[in-house]
């Protein structure tokens with residue numbers, strides 16, 4: 001699993017790496033759910049700096065994260081999104097629904 | 104118009120082949136000296152179409168997926184992804200943003216992304232017979248680049 005997790009108080013930062021596609025989506029989604037339900041973060045930061053490719057499977061993952069954080073009454077932020085992944089998020093209109101960029 | 108070059112690949116509908124299909128398409132497109140952005144768009148479109156064949160074409164069984172790549176003299180790249188699986192009952196509905204028959208892990212944005220990253224997307228499908236998605240994109244001309 002190319003996913004590292006570092007938690008500081010109520011803020012959880014995830015560094016996503018490699019290619020986010022359907023092949024990896026299920027494992028990533030399970031990981032996301034486990035982390036959010038055990039840490040109950042007030043803020044979840046998805047660090048995209050290590051993502052080399054993303055397709056619409058990544059959109060489903062981001063929307064899942066958004067719903068989970070909404071249920072917790074917390075925030076979701078996407079950080080360091082590379083060009084290709086950003087184009088996918090924009091084509092789907094997701095950039096208008098989630099917070100993007102550094103703090 | 105006759106293609107300048109053409110390749111055809113056939114693989115089983117295993118999700119591990121999604122990455123393979125993307126890389127193969129990127130390798131073929133590299134002959135056309137695309138920009139980094141164009142290369143990303145092509146890989147994304149291939150990933151969407153191939154994933155659909157794997158996930159929706161053959162939801163419970165393993166089947167054959169074909170990827171054909173063609174390069175034309177006017178710098179058009181044609182990508183055709185075909186499966187012989189379930190087929191799509193209503194293609195117009197399937198094209199709509201957010202429409203999905205998949206579960207939580209699908210977004211329903213696959214066709215929307217293919218349409219926004221490619222110049223043209225044609226879908227032929229018959230329920231019970233399979234689906235064929237043909238996409239075209241004309242790459243920008245690059246001064247000094249190879250034909």
Ligand SMILES: Nc1ncnc2c1ncn2[C@@H]1O[C@H](COP(=O)(O)OP(=O)(O)O)[C@@H](O)[C@H]1O
Nearest residue numbers: 155156159160197203204209210211213214234
């Ligand atoms: N190759 C295919 N075989 C059967 N059904 C398909 C195929 N491709 C797409 N579909 C149908 O079209 C819908 C929309 O596809 P898409 O826009 O890629 O969204 P998603 O894959 O997230 O569901 C799918 O949910 C499915 O019902």
Ligand SMILES: [Mg+2]
Nearest residue numbers: 151155213214
């Ligand atoms: Mg899809």
